[in-house]
Amino acid sequence: MTRxxxxxxxxxxxxxxxxxxxxxxxxxxxxxxxxxxxxVPGLLAACGGGGSGSGxxxxxxxxxxxFGSNQSDAVPKAALADVVAAFDKANSGLTVKVxxxxxxxxxxxxxxxLQGSPDDVFAWFSGxxxxxxxSKGLAGDISDVWKNVxxxxxxxxxxxxxxxxxxYFVPSTYYPWAMFYRKxxxxxxxxxxxxxxxxxxxxxxxxxxxxxxxIAFGDKDGWPAxxxxxxxxxxxxxxxxxxxLMAGKQSWADPKVKxxxxxxxxxxxxxxxxxxxxxxxxxAQTLQQKKAGTYLLGSFVAQQFSAGAEQDDLDxxxxxxxxxxxxxxxxxxxxxxYMMAKRPKNEGGAKKFLGYLASPDAQNIAVKADPSxxxxxxxxxxxxxxxxxxxxxxxxxxxxxxxxxxDRDTRPDFASTVMIPAIQDFxxxxxxxxxxxxxxxxQKKSIFTS
Amino acid sequence: xARSRYKGINQLSGTxxxxxxAMVLVPTAIVVxxxxxxxxxxxxxxxxxxDGIGPVSSAKVIGLKNYKDVVEIYxxxxxxxQHNLIWLVVMFLVATPIGMLLAVLIxxxxxxxxxxxxxxxxxxxxxxxxxxFIWQLIYSKDxxxxxxxxxxxxxxxxxxxxxxxxxxxxxxxxxxGYIMLLYLAGLKGVDPSLREAARVDGxxxxxxxxKIVFPVLRPINIIVLxxxxxxxxxxxxxxxxxxxxxxxxELISTLVTSNIVGEASRxxxxxxxxxxMLLISSVFIVIYLRIVMRExx
Numbered sequence: 093m094t095r096x097x098x099x100x101x102x103x104x105x106x107x108x109x110x111x112x113x114x115x116x117x118x119x120x121x122x123x124x125x126x127x128x129x130x131x132v133p134g135l136l137a138a139c140g141g142g143g144s145g146s147g148x149x150x151x152x153x154x155x156x157x158x159f160g161s162n163q164s165d166a167v168p169k170a171a172l173a174d175v176v177a178a179f180d181k182a183n184s185g186l187t188v189k190v191x192x193x194x195x196x197x198x199x200x201x202x203x204x205x206l207q208g209s210p211d212d213v214f215a216w217f218s219g220x221x222x223x224x225x226x227s228k229g230l231a232g233d234i235s236d237v238w239k240n241v242x243x244x245x246x247x248x249x250x251x252x253x254x255x256x257x258x259x260y261f262v263p264s265t266y267y268p269w270a271m272f273y274r275k276x277x278x279x280x281x282x283x284x285x286x287x288x289x290x291x292x293x294x295x296x297x298x299x300x301x302x303x304x305x306x307i308a309f310g311d312k313d314g315w316p317a318x319x320x321x322x323x324x325x326x327x328x329x330x331x332x333x334x335x336x337l338m339a340g341k342q343s344w345a346d347p348k349v350k351x352x353x354x355x356x357x358x359x360x361x362x363x364x365x366x367x368x369x370x371x372x373x374x375x376a377q378t379l380q381q382k383k384a385g386t387y388l389l390g391s392f393v394a395q396q397f398s399a400g401a402e403q404d405d406l407d408x409x410x411x412x413x414x415x416x417x418x419x420x421x422x423x424x425x426x427x428x429x430y431m432m433a434k435r436p437k438n439e440g441g442a443k444k445f446l447g448y449l450a451s452p453d454a455q456n457i458a459v460k461a462d463p464s465x466x467x468x469x470x471x472x473x474x475x476x477x478x479x480x481x482x483x484x485x486x487x488x489x490x491x492x493x494x495x496x497x498x499d500r501d502t503r504p505d506f507a508s509t510v511m512i513p514a515i516q517d518f519x520x521x522x523x524x525x526x527x528x529x530x531x532x533x534x535q536k537k538s539i540f541t542s
Numbered sequence: 543x544a545r546s547r548y549k550g551i552n553q554l555s556g557t558x559x560x561x562x563x564a565m566v567l568v569p570t571a572i573v574v575x576x577x578x579x580x581x582x583x584x585x586x587x588x589x590x591x592x593d594g595i596g597p598v599s600s601a602k603v604i605g606l607k608n609y610k611d612v613v614e615i616y617x618x619x620x621x622x623x624q625h626n627l628i629w630l631v632v633m634f635l636v637a638t639p640i641g642m643l644l645a646v647l648i649x650x651x652x653x654x655x656x657x658x659x660x661x662x663x664x665x666x667x668x669x670x671x672x673x674x675f676i677w678q679l680i681y682s683k684d685x686x687x688x689x690x691x692x693x694x695x696x697x698x699x700x701x702x703x704x705x706x707x708x709x710x711x712x713x714x715x716x717x718x719g720y721i722m723l724l725y726l727a728g729l730k731g732v733d734p735s736l737r738e739a740a741r742v743d744g745x746x747x748x749x750x751x752x753k754i755v756f757p758v759l760r761p762i763n764i765i766v767l768x769x770x771x772x773x774x775x776x777x778x779x780x781x782x783x784x785x786x787x788x789x790x791x792e793l794i795s796t797l798v799t800s801n802i803v804g805e806a807s808r809x810x811x812x813x814x815x816x817x818x819m820l821l822i823s824s825v826f827i828v829i830y831l832r833i834v835m836r837e838x839x
Contacts, residue, residue, distance in 0.1 A: 200804040203594050221805075228595050312700065312785055368789045369683060369700015505593070505806035513618050516789050520702055534615040538607070539808075 153440035154185035160211035161190050162198035167395050171461030175454045179445060186441050188213075196313075206230040212436035213445055218251040218427040219500030220338075222261050225431070226254030232432035235259045237443050241450045243471035247494075251427055262430045262450045265458060265465035267391040268487050269319050269424040269497075270408040277304070277382050278407075285409045289327075289355070292412045296362035299385040306362040308384035310375030311519060314512035317367075318498035320388055321515060322424055324352045327414040331422040331493040338502035340540035344533040350525050355414060357522040368516055390426070391484055394464035403463065404479055410487065421492040426500055427468065503539065510535045581820065588813035595807065608814035619815070622792040625706055626822070629713070629793070630774040637714035638770045641721025646751065648722070649729040663723050665716040674783030677712040702790025709791060713780055717773060721766055728762030729755070764833060771826045775819070794819045 159176070163169045169192060176188045191211055198205070198215070205214075206225060216222055225231045231254075238249065238259040252261035277283070281302050286292040296306035311317040325334050329348045336342045337349065364375060364384065376396035378384040387393060388411065397403045413420040430449050436442040448454050455467035456476070463478045466485050474485060488494065499507035514532050518525075554562065588608055592601035612619050644662060648655045665673060680687045681698035689695060698708040732755055740750040756763070778795040781787045787796020794815060801812030 202805055203807045207595065230595070312789075314786075314788060366683065366697040366700050368702070369697040369705075369785075505801075505808045508804055508806045509801055509808060509811075513788060517617065520789070531615065531617055535611070538611050538615060 153183075153438070153444045155187070155438050155441055157186060157188045157213060157436075157438050157441040157445050158211035159188050159190045159445070160198070160205070160214035161192045162195045162215045164192055164194045164198075165395065167464070168462045171458045174457045174461050175449070178454070178457055179448050182448075183444065186444065188445055206433070210433040212433055212438055212442035213430055213449075214433065216261070216429065216431045217496070217500055218261055218263065218429060219496040220502060221500065221504055222252075222431065223254050226258075226260040227256070230434055231260045232434050232436060232439075232442075233258045233260065234262065234432050234443060234446055237262065237447045237450070240447055243452060243469040244450065245470065248427070248468055252429070260431055262446045263427045263468040264429040264449055264455060265462075266425045266427040266468055266488070267465045268408075268484050268491075269323065269388070269390045269426075270410055270487065271307075271386045271388050271412075272379065272391075272393050272406060272408045273386045274379065274382060274405050275407050276405050277385060283385070286412045288412050289359075289414045293359070293362070295385070296359075300362075304382075305364045305378060305384040306386065307359070307364065308375040308378045308387035309363040309367040310370035310372045311367045311516065312369055312371045314508075314516060315499055316372045316375075316389065317515045317519065318507070318511060319390070319424065320356065321352065322495065322498050323388060323411040324356055324414070325349075326422040326424070326495065327411055327418060327420060328352050328355060330418045331495065334422070334495055335501070338498065340502070340506075340536060344536055345529045350529055353518060353522075353525045353528065356518070357525065360519070360522050367519060390424075391480065392464045394480060395462070399463065406480055408480075408483070408487075419492075421490075422495065423487065423491040423493075424495045424497055425488050425491070426497045428465070429468070506536060506539050510539065584813045584816050585820070587810055588817045590810045592809045593807050594802075594809045601810065604810070608811050609817075611811065612814050612818065618788075618792045618797055621790075622787075622794045622797050623818075623822075625791070625793050626775065626777070628706065629710065629777050630771065632710050632714065633717055633770050633774045637717040638721050638766060640714075641718040642725050642766070644718065645722045645725035645729055649726060659722075659726070662719045664719065666719040666723065668716070670713070670716065670779035671783045673712055673716055674780045677708070677715075678784075681708055699784050700789070705784070705790045709781055709784060713777065717770070720769070720773075724766055724769065725759075725762060728759045732758055764830070768830055771830075775823055775826070794822075 161169070161172055163172050172190065176190055180187055193201075202216075202221075207230065216225075222231075235258045238252070241262070244252075244263065248263050249259065252259045252263055254260045273283075278285075281298070281304075283295060283298070284291070286295050299306040309317075309320075322334065325337065328351055329337075333342060333348060337344070343349070364370070364378065367375070372389060372393075373396055375384075376387060376389065376393045379387040379393070380396055380402070391408070394403050394406055397406055410420050410423060430446055432439075432442050432446060450469060452467070452469045452471035452473065455469050455472045459465055459467045459472065459481065460476060463481055466477070466481050466488070467474075474482065477485070495501060498511060502511075510532060514528060518528055587598075587601070589603055589605060590601035591604050591608075592598060644658070648659050652658070668676070678699065679685075683689060683695065683697040683700065686698070688698065696704060699705050736754055736758065737750055740754045745753065776795060777793055778787075778799070781791045781793055781796055782799070785791055786800060787793055798812050798815045798819065800806065801808045801815060
């Protein structure tokens, strides 16, 4: 059977939900432990792995490792090239051949790619889809790589684990979603960071008076608005409801979901208009050009800001509290990383490369070249972080629970064929929330039970 | 059968039979393999819930559920049907007649007809994907030529109330050149003595065209008709380049693609959509065949 026959069976498959109650304290404990005890061995292990392969269980790995990358944007692409160059340099017998594919194309063709002749190592992200590939036998078990991985918290290991309890994923970097703004704009007009939704509404009105777009917005590609929905849902209904809703356990016609859309409808006048024709890059530029006051996006928004002073001017705050009983301590921070093909041509080399990608060394290079993300490995050197990266680390550490993202937390068929058109319909016509929710629920029922 | 006994065309030798058999079977096999098998397979898949992963045998037959879902609960479906029909009507009533008109004008030999011919045909050489980009430069809300000249601020590709029409202008731009070329080829083939005879009989230009040339061009007219219908039903690239067929630009072809090709991989559901497209195309194919078969007797 390709799909679970009913909802319960489907939910049962989700048991080690990567994001379910990622306990911040556990992560902190892990960070403390790993940070103090394992930093030195961690670095040593990384050096050892890079040097003669002493710690590797896969023996002498030689030859070429093919690597399918979806990092087609200039900044992350260069970051990855640096990582690969460092790996090649440290392993004389091994060469990594990078095949870069456009980010969206890679994601859309992933099914065919994995069932065809995939590269030995390929880029992917944590979440529902990672576990799905693992359970379908489309990804290689890399539990033995994890035996040598140090500096990764239990939460991260859990986020790398498939339904069968084995590891299929190596986390590399992650990035939080938040409300981004330019410090210079806020100080120029004397704005205060809003703590509650009422503060945000008041701030928006003030920004409008000052001739600014309160919240930059672009949803041409369909997915950025999912982030807005997620943030509102986390604030209105909390983390657990998000998880259950994404898992198909809760009804989309529930008054709780309607309340999310209602709240959003109230905020829409603050959003940049004509958003459906605008890409996130264009929206980010309105923030960069100081035409917009804030922008709700992942921290990759920094890629649209030039490095140095301009990025230093960029700051963020968590999406304001809506319900005081729910609070504002649930955030979204999707984890990007790497997986191994089911039958890699060069298994030894692939595992060695994956081990390297998990190491602080590799992640140091990656985050240095792309300061819009932060390293997952606690052994990574944070002293070179930009102010934005430092704040991201704090932000993620202080959050009580972390979600991934709508299209990573739920079934991709549901996210792309139902939620993208539905949210775009909502933006076009925010009045018919009942009709919208009922339509989503009808399709959800059909997809989750088919 | 021995060669010596060969008496007429109806009695073929063994080798000839093999050759003739191969000449019939090989093309048939190719057509069946490349055309009918995929078509039938997608119709069959539309009754399953296959998600494209693992063997097809893992798919479960779910009857007409996909069709029911498409019609009842899939919001983009009816807009897509509507948009496809609008597309067809605009191509048929606007783009094609303009193309024919231009062909007639150029055929009459207006000054600089070669220049017009080349420049009007140029868009046909470009892929629709490229045309999408070219028009992006014209339509772009902030940097586009159109808004710069008119001083407007319409988001031509983003605003769902106008983007279909904006896309149709871009598609017609290409269609006009294509039809013009087809029709021009036909016009060049019309026997000049027919026109001379008409002129001798005192017919004016208009009458000559509608009463003499147009009926003579019947085969070309049918080709133009078919090309228009095919191009309208398979309209895809342009819209896909603009916004992947979302937000006011839904077409059946884009819905099929976004369900099947993307990460979603709803093969069964997408096949049901494709079957709807097949059915709509069949209507036009039947009409076409009836016109062709009904040769003037």
